[in-house]
Amino acid sequence: MSVITEIEDLRRLHQRRVPRMFYDYVDVGAWTGSTYRANRADFESILFRQRVARNIEARSLATTMMGEPVSMPLALAPVGLLGMQHPDGEIHAARAARAAGVPFTLSTMSMCSLEDIAEASGAPFWFQLYTLRDEEFLDNVLDRARRAGVTVLVLTLDLTIQGQRHKDLKNSMTAPPRLTLPNMLDIARHPRWALGMLRTKRRGFGNIIGHARGVDDLGDLMSWTGQQFDQRLDWARVEEIIRKWGGKVILKGINDPEDAKRGVQTGADAILVSNHGGRQLDGAPSTIRALPRIRRAVGTDYPLYLDGGIQSGQEALKAIACGADGVFIGRAFTYGLGAMGQKGVETAIEILRREMDITMALCGVNEIADFGPDCLWSEDAT
Numbered sequence: 001m002s003v004i005t006e007i008e009d010l011r012r013l014h015q016r017r018v019p020r021m022f023y024d025y026v027d028v029g030a031w032t033g034s035t036y037r038a039n040r041a042d043f044e045s046i047l048f049r050q051r052v053a054r055n056i057e058a059r060s061l062a063t064t065m066m067g068e069p070v071s072m073p074l075a076l077a078p079v080g081l082l083g084m085q086h087p088d089g090e091i092h093a094a095r096a097a098r099a100a101g102v103p104f105t106l107s108t109m110s111m112c113s114l115e116d117i118a119e120a121s122g123a124p125f126w127f128q129l130y131t132l133r134d135e136e137f138l139d140n141v142l143d144r145a146r147r148a149g150v151t152v153l154v155l156t157l158d159l160t161i162q163g164q165r166h167k168d169l170k171n172s173m174t175a176p177p178r179l180t181l182p183n184m185l186d187i188a189r190h191p192r193w194a195l196g197m198l199r200t201k202r203r204g205f206g207n208i209i210g211h212a213r214g215v216d217d218l219g220d221l222m223s224w225t226g227q228q229f230d231q232r233l234d235w236a237r238v239e240e241i242i243r244k245w246g247g248k249v250i251l252k253g254i255n256d257p258e259d260a261k262r263g264v265q266t267g268a269d270a271i272l273v274s275n276h277g278g279r280q281l282d283g284a285p286s287t288i289r290a291l292p293r294i295r296r297a298v299g300t301d302y303p304l305y306l307d308g309g310i311q312s313g314q315e316a317l318k319a320i321a322c323g324a325d326g327v328f329i330g331r332a333f334t335y336g337l338g339a340m341g342q343k344g345v346e347t348a349i350e351i352l353r354r355e356m357d358i359t360m361a362l363c364g365v366n367e368i369a370d371f372g373p374d375c376l377w378s379e380d381a382t
Contacts, residue, residue, distance in 0.1 A: 004347060004351075005351070006312070006351060007311045007312065007332045007335060007336075007348060007351060007352075008311075010332075010335040010336045010339045010340075010344060010347065010348055010351075011027070011331075011335040013335075013338075013339035013340070013344075014026075014085075014334070014335040014336075014337075014338035014339040014344075015027075017190060017192060017193060017338060017339060018085055018086075018190065018193055018338040019177065019183070019186045019187055019189075019190050019193060020171065020186050021168075021171035021172075021173045021177060021183070021186070022081065022084045022085055022173075022175075022177075022338070023338065024167040024168065024171055024173070025081060025084075025167075025168060025171075025173055026079070026085070026331055026334050026335070026338070027331065028165045028166075028167045028168065028279065029165070029277070029278035029279055029282065030163035030164055030165055030278065030279050030280055030281065030282040031163070031164060031166070031282035031283075032282055033278065033282065034278075034282055034283055035275055035278035035281065035282050035283060035284050035285075035286065036277065036278030036279070036282075037278070038278070038285070038286040038289070039275070039277065039278050039286045039287060039288070039308040039309030040286075040309040040311065040315075041286075042286040042288050042289050042309075043288055043309060043314075043315045043318055046288070046318045046321075046322070046376060047376065047377035048314075048317075048318075048359065048362075048363050048375060048376060048377060049363060049374070049375055049376060049377050050362060050363065051362075051363055051364030051365075052364065054364035054365075055366075056360075056361045056364060056365070056366060058366050059357060059360060059361055059365075059366050059367075060366065060367055060368065061073070061353065061356055061357060061360070061368050062368070063326070063368050063369060065103060065305075065325070065326050066103075066126075066151070066152050066248055066250070066269065066270060066303070067248070068103065068124075068151065068152075069101075070101060070102050070103065070326075071100060071101030071102060071353075072101075072102065072352075072353055072356060072368070073316070073320060073324075073325065073326030073327065073368060074102050074316060074326060074327055074328075074329060074349070074352060074353075075097075075102055075103040075104070075105060075126070075305075075326065075327075075328045075329075076093055076097050076102065076103065076104045076105055076328070076329060076330075076333050076345075077105055077307050077328035077329060077330040078105040078106065078107035078108075078126075078127075078128030078154060078156075078252075078330075079107055079330050079333075079334050080107045080108075080109035080110065081109065081110075081111065081175050082107070082110060082111065082112075082334065082337060083110065083111020083112055083175075083200075083202050083203070083206075084111065084175045084176070085334055085337050085338040086193075086196065086337050086338055086341045086344075087196035087197055087199060087200040087202070088111070088112060088116075088120075088200050088202055089111065089112070089337050089341075090106060090107075090110045090111060090112035090116070090117060091112050091116060091117065091120040091121065092337060092341045092342035092345060093333060093337055093342070093345050094106070094117050094120065094121035094123070094125055095120065095121055095342055096333075096342045096343075096345035096346045096349065097121075097125075097345070097349070098121055098122070098123040099346060100346065100349040100350070100353075102349065103125065103126050103152070104117075104121070104125045104126065105125070105126040105127065105128050105152075105154055105328070106125060106126070106127050106128065106150075106207075107128050108127075108128055108129055108130050108141070108207055108208075109130075109205055109207075109208075109225075110205065110206060110207055111175070111202045111203065111204065111205065111206055112202050112206050113206030113207050114127065114141075114144050114145055114148040114150070114206075114207060115144070115148060116202065116206060117148065118147075118148035118149055124149050124150070124151045125148075125149070125150060125151070126150060126151065126152040126153070126154055126250075127145045127148075127150040127152075127153055127154065128153075128154040128155075128156055128252065129141065129142075129145075129153055129154070129155050129156065129241070130156050130159060130228075130229065131155070131156070131157070131160065131229075131230045131233045131237060131238075131241065132228040132229070132230055133227065133228050133229075133230045133232075134212060134213070134228055136213060137208075137211065137212045137213070138241070138244070139244070140211060141207060141211065142244055142245055144207075144211070146247075151247070151248065152247070152248045152249070152250060152269075153245045153247060153248065153249045153250070154249075154250045154252050154272065155238065155241060155242070155249055155250070155251055155252060155268075156252045156253050157233065157238065157251060157252065157253040157254065158252075158253030158254075158255075158274065158275070158276050158280050158281075159229060159253070159276065159280065160229050160230055160231045160233045161229060161231055162229065162280075163276070163279055163280040163281060163282065165279060175203075175204075175205070176197070176203045176204070208225075235262055235265075235266060238251070238263075238266050238268075239266045239267065242266055242267055242268060248269045248270075249267075249268045249269055249270075250268065250269065250270045250271065250272050250305065251263045251266070251268045251270070251271050251272065252272040252274050252307075253272070253274050253275075253276060253280075254271050254272070254273060254274070254294070255273060255274065255275045255284060255285065255287060255290045255294075256290070256294075257290075257293045257294050257296070257297035258297070260273075260294045260297045260298050261297050261298065264298050264302060269303065270302070270303035270304065270305060270325075271294070271298065271302070271303070271304055271305070272305045272306070272307060272328060273287045273290060273291050273294055273304065273305065273306045273307070273308075273324070274287060274306070274307045274308055274328075275287055275290075275308055277307070277308055277309075277330055277331065278308065286308065286309065287306050287307065287308035287309065288306065288308070288309065288315075288318065288319060288322060291304075291306055291319065291322050291323050291324060292322055292323055294323075295322075295323030295324075303325050304323060304324055304325055305324055305325060305326050305327060305328060306319045306324040306326075306327050306328070307327065307328035307329070307330060310327045310328070310329050310332060310352075311329075311331065311332045312351075312352065312355050313351070313352040313353065313354065313355025313356035313357070313358075313359060314355055314356075314359050315327075316329075316352060316355075316356055317356055317359050317360065317363075317371060317375075318376070320368070320371050320372075321371055321372055321373055321375050321376050322373070322376075329348070329352065332348050332352065333345045333348045333349065335348065336348035336349075356368075363375045
């Protein structure tokens with residue numbers, strides 16, 4: 001294996017080691033993929049100011065996110081089906097996050113359950129929730145999250161109906177995979193992955209199977225999830241869920257200034273500027289393009305995070321300079337997980353940490369709190 005120096009190295013390794021349907025599930029956007037591509041491409045026009053002779057010996061990326069100390073302003077985003085990228089994938093990602101001193105966010109649609117993560121990681125973590133129709137399940141999963149030690153609820157607002165992802169449909173993507181001839185041939189080409197999956201008992205959606213009424217197996221789950229995404233979602237429902245939780249809440253999936261202003265009014269503690277990685281509304285603006293307008297809409301002091309396209313420490317710093325208080329990474333750490341399990345996630349986090357540190361140094365900044373708009377190049381600057 002060649003030396004791994006960037007997230008792209010992990011992506012290529014991930015692609016070789018994981019069956020195609022699960023690699024494609026991560027590396028796909030909706031419809032034409034224009035928003036998926038823009039999430040990354042729009043970072044390229046943002047330039048840094050190179051500064052010199054500024055004494056950069058005492059640098060620190062340490063800060064807080066949602067009132068919790070973190071080693072750098074970065075969290076692992078909720079990603080569904082991590083346990084299909086690597087056996088017990090959510091556990092490995094949570095342990096890597098704990099080792100790195102950054103938050104891990106468990107997806108509702110995870111293979112490992114809330115209880116699995118609480119037992120295996122030994123650290124507080126965050127939990128992402130979809131707005132589902134089943135009120136009994138909703139109350140139950142919030143209670144389970146509290147008992148598991150979840151400190152922040154990440155409430156997703158942009159998946160009341162699923163965007164079309166052509167690759168998922170063409171691959172007939174399910175978790176676990178259906179044993180069709182094409183799938184069996186693909187799995188046979190990935191023996192390391194297959195052996196790992198045979199050794200784990202966690203091959204279903206651990207937060208749902210056995211916890212939602214009438215959902216006892218995979219067939220039941222497919223029917224249940226098809227009915228559960230709640231197209232009736234409105235701001236009153238958002239406020240109701242915030243009250244039910246009674247703790248810290250991040251609203252995820254806001255990509256418009258008017259929605260951001262309304263989100264602040266719900267009493268949520270923070271907003272995560274997100275377009276679901278370009279997997280929902282194709283043709284929407286990239287998150288980095290939407291971020292400055294949203295920052296102006298919510299004011300300078302309201303906690304604002306960003307995901308979508310962050311695959312380098314430089315992109316993370318550009319987001320922070322444009323108004324984010326921190327970033328969430330999804331594909332970047334998932335590539336690492338599929339490539340090398342926990343070690344791969346740790347490698348992905350360390351790559352971003354190193355890139356952030358070196359870039360901050362070359363911009364002449366010692367404290368991450370001081371990395372702002374003045375660190376970006378402007379043609380109008382004197």
